[in-house]
Amino acid sequence: MTALLPSPETIAALVKIGLLVGGLMTAAAYLVLVERWIAAWVQDRRGPNRVGIPLTKIRLFGLGQPLADGLKIIFKEDFTPRHVDKVLYNAAPLALLTASLAIFAAIPFGSVLPPLNIPGLPDPVPFLVAPGLDVGVLWVFALSSIAVYGVLLGGWASNNKYGFLGGLRSSAQLVAYEIPLGLGLLGVVLATGSLQLDIIMNKQAETGLWYVFAQPLGFVVFLIASFAEAARLPFDLPEAEQELVGGYHTEYAGIKLLLFLVSEFLHMVTAAFLIVIMFLGGWHFWGITGSTQEVTWVGAFLRFGILSAKIFAVILFFMVVRWSWPRFRFDQLMNLAWKVMLPLGLLNLVVVATIEEFRPALQSALGNSLTTGVAVGVPWIIFFGGLICAGMLTPSSTDNRPIRTRDPFDQERHLEKDEPMNKPSSELVEA
Amino acid sequence: MTPFVRLFAGTGNLEFLSPGILLAVAVTCLAVSLYLLLPKSGRDGKASRRIGWLLGLITLGLFIATGQRLGNLGEETVFLTVSLVAVISAAATITCRSPVYAAIWFALCLAGVSGVLLVLGAQFLGVATIVVYAGAILVMFLFVLMLAQPSGLTTSDRVTNEPLLSAVAGAVLLGLLSLSIGRLSAEEPLCCRPPSKAAALGATTVEKIPTESVNLLASDQVARLGGELFGHHLVAVEAVGILLLVALIGAIAIVSNGLEGSQAETSSLQEGSHS
Amino acid sequence: MTTLILLGTALALLQNGLVVGAILFSLGLIGILSRRNLIVMFLSAELMLQGISVSLVAWSRYHGDFGGHVLVIFVLSVAACEAAIALVFVLQAFTRTGRLDSAAWQTLREATLDRSVDHEIPSLDTSTPSFPRLTPAGRSPDTDEHAGMQRDHV
Incomplete structure (x- = not known):
């Protein structure tokens, strides 16, 4: 027994x-x-x-x-409209909530407890549901890409054009921004040498150098991409109230709507957790928490408190941003993902890989402190250079007026004349 | 889940039946079940689909009952659950009429497959499968939604080519595969091992296999997989990278070429396409 | 003795994995042989690849090396290439024929084969679903078509 x-x-x-x-x-x-x-x-x-x-x-x-x-x-009345696809309509919010909660299996929410000495329980007990899951970050990725299905299926099963448009926008946006998200994250994984989030935190605590200082470009790329993944306001096209009523949850009411809204908030919380754990040092703070695995009870809860405070600060930032910036248009959203975020993310990855490759040689030639200086200084130079390049190369304003003077499929003419597709139509008429 | 293993050894759960008969029964059940489940023009009512599902479940039951036990109750339960999810949703993928539902069932099947991979000790692959395929299936799903006719199912979704023949072919293939899988035995485990590797391990080292398998599950599995991939197989990785690039460029080239040619060829093709 | 038992369970795990792989492969084969929707055919092909992946990982577990895992990674990459190309072809096929039916391309068959004809077209489900309707409010406004095409300002 x-x-x-x-x-x-x-x-x-x-x-x-x-x-x-x-x-x-x-x-x-x-x-x-x-x-x-x-x-x-x-x-x-x-x-x-x-x-x-x-x-x-x-x-x-x-x-x-x-x-x-x-x-x-x-x-509230749990009203199901007659024209929906019943099975998927009911399954979508459940799938979404399950995926958003299951993400947290691989996300640590603190450091470790002091030894408990309970037989059968390996000490120290980490603040992590699934310790030793070797693929931590990938798990987060996999489940957040499953969560898209909840949104898309909810929008489709509603049999409502607003819902469907919301679902389509969501899927296109999430597929596009997963790439810069992954690139920002790869830099951190490369510098740490592990996919486990608690090891990433421990590494930052050991060196005392948070990755936000060592990889500023990666931080910015990851931050913006996680805004888009969480569908928060500058990127909230899937549910833009002014355009799509409620987006993918237009036809939902009562507790199913609640499930959608809760999972939306959980996405934001997940994003905040990832930002803090990967770039802002996790539970570490200079001089207050130690940097090793040996903790007292006070220390363990202090670390938990510092992690929570950082997460709360990031969430506050999310919220202030929501009420401060207007929404992107969809073509601007896609341009940002593919023409700005993707090159910047690749640049960051190359810089990190180069520094990690030459770090041992630098250490033997220059000594430890100078190496750290180079490893921090070079990324910041590249950061400002990259931002300036991006600012100069991308148009500061774009125009979405439809071009009616020519066949939309006639792409060769655009290419031959070397004209941008999005010229204001008045100029084109004159030409 | 392994069928007919013990049957050939003579100590199965259902040893009062001869293995050949059991195999024949399972294959027949599977063929009939899939024939009943596949969409056929108008003749498939609800009753026949129910019988089809029943027969399919009987086949699965036969496979489970004659299979070999894993020894560990927890592992066995998990393996059985995830593989049932994978197999049943795979059957639903190929039999359900609506392509939208086919895509959803396929996504569920992928979840099952990644569970099987996790049980088999491939953590990285289990999760990577989901990451890679989730986006792919999503795009597929969007294609279905964009291209599928809004007014119900088309004729081609409710008719299949030769449902009986293909069901029999698949079932017979499965029967033959299970036969050969059942013939694998612990007594001659070296039969399928490359001799060079066996020699490198130090000749007749049957004992080495379990210890190595334990190593496969060690905690730094992903790092070691990466070392293997980028160490021994670096050229292949580069080749695959080039292949991806070529596929990307090819896809774009075909799309941009096809758009202008499509109008010209539409008329000639549509003449032949009416059936 | 324990070695032998371990070997037995390792073999059982291998055989179970192989059987799951075989079932997935066979189901995918049946799908690709019989279904006519191009996208469902594509899904069936992916199903066969999944079966292969499961088998490879099972062998890898049995032999205790990473060969199978590495092969599965290559399978995943090639499947991604295949998905890109296949979806482009599906899109092209759809823009040219307006259908996702593989029988729309039977002009490409061998010269010696007869053309396949659907003898029994299943009857369509003609019951229209009832959608909610809003009461029309007022008379419909006159629309200026030109204004709808071009906007004066963003």
């Missing part, structure tokens, strides 16, 4: 899953409130500040709002 009892490792994993899912769900609910506060602050309004403890007059700055919102949306 002892074989059927769960091992301590299984119990530890279950506890971690429970804590993580509970924490994420609560965080998603309260992040909605934070987002509304920030929107109010940016727009000079008061925002939600009324809902407190029911039946009393205590307002608590509106902290009861997520509970009220949640109750309301759960008890």
Whole structure:
């Protein structure tokens, strides 16, 4: 019978899953409130500040709002329109939420606990659901590409043109931005030599040099691509309210809509986790946390707190950006992905690979501190050079007016005359 | 899941039946089931599809019942689950009428296959399969959505070429493959090993296999796979990279050439295409 | 003795993996032989490749080296090339015939073969789905076609 009892490792994993899912769900609910506060602050309004403890007059700055919102949306009628594809309509939000939650199996949410000395449980216990998953970053990638299916299927199964347009936009956008995302990430993986996110954090803690300083170009590429992957505002074309009603979740209501919205927030949280873990040092902060695996209880929770604070700061940045920038047009979005982000990501990868290749030779020739100086200075020079090049080579404004004076399929004429496709039509008429 | 292994050794779960008969039954069941499941012009009602699924499940049951146990209950359960997901959704991929649903079933089948790869100890490949194919299937799915006729299914989706013959061919192929797989045995494990490798391992080292297999699952598996790939197979990697580039350029060339030629050839082709 | 048992389970795992691979390969074969939709045929071809990959990894596990894994990586890359080219051909075929039917290309058959004819075209499902309708509000506005084609400002 002892074989059927769960091992301590299984119990530890279950506890971690429970804590993580509970924490994420609560965080998603309260992040909605934070987002509304920030929107109010940016727009000079008061925002939600009324809902407190029911039946009393205590307002608590509106902290009861997520509970009220949640109750309301759960008890709404779960209406299924007659013209939808029932199976996929119901499966899409479930698939999306499952994928967005399963991503966190490979994402560490802290450092390690001090030794517990429980028999059967290898010490130290890491803050990670699936420790030793050798393909951590790839796992995150795989599941985030599965999450696209939820969006696309939801849009298609709704049998609604807005929903379908939202799904199509989402798939094109995510496929395009996965490439710069991967390139930004490859630089970090190359410098660390491991695909495991906790090892990436440990490496930054050991050297004390966060990858944001060593690979600024990779950081910018990854940041912008993760904005696009999370479909946050400069890139929120899949659900652009002003154009597509609600995008892929136009036809959804009640708890299924809630699932869509929660997974959308989880995408943002995932993006924040990845940015912090890979570029902002994870749990490490100079002088406060140590840089080794030996921790006390205070140290373990301090690291957890620092990681959470960094993640919260990144999420705040996401939210302020949302209320500060207008949305891209779709052709601008694609131009940015293929003509700017992709070359910059490749440039970053080449720089990182070169530095890593010549690091031992530099160390023997120049000594440690000078090597670090070169390894930090060269990427920053390349960073500014790359940004200047990108700014000079890409047009500062584009025009989307349709060209009606010629056949749209007549591409050879454009090529022969060496004219851009997107010239203003007035000029073309004159020509 | 391995059929007929123990049957040939004479100590299977169903030893009261002769292995040949079991094999014949399984192959027949599979052929009939797939014939019933494949879309045929108008003659396939709900009842025949149900019978088809039932027969297919009977075949799977035969395969499972006569298969060899893995020894470890947990591993066995996981392997059985993921391989059932893969196999059943593969059957659904080729039998369902709507190409949209075919693409979705194929995606599910990929999930099952990557599960099988994970059980077989290929962590990197299991996840890489999903990463590579998720985008590919997504594009395929978009193609279906863009090209499929909005008003229901076309004729070609509800008719198949020679469903009986192809089902029999596939089932017979599967039967022959399982026969030869069942004949693999632990007694002569060197029969399929390249002799040079066996010699390099130090002659008759049957014992080396399990220890090496354990090494395959070590924690730095991805790094070692990378070392193998870029060490021993560097030229092949470069060749594959060139192949990808050529395919990319070729695809673009075909698209840009085809757009102008399409109008000219449309009329001549459509004459022959009406059936 | 333990070696032999380990060897037995390794063999069992190998055979199980091979059988799953064989089933996937056979199903893909049936699909590519019988289905007529070009995209479903393509999916069937991918199914066969999946079967091959499973078999290769099973052998790799059995032999305890990375040869099978490396081959599967090459299979994945070649499958990606194949997907690019095949989808381009499918697109071309569709723009030329307007159908995804492989029988639309039977003019390419051997000269000695007869043309295949669908004897029984299945009856179409003629029941139209009912979609919700909005009540028309007011009279439809006059549209200026020229204004719809060109915008004055962005």
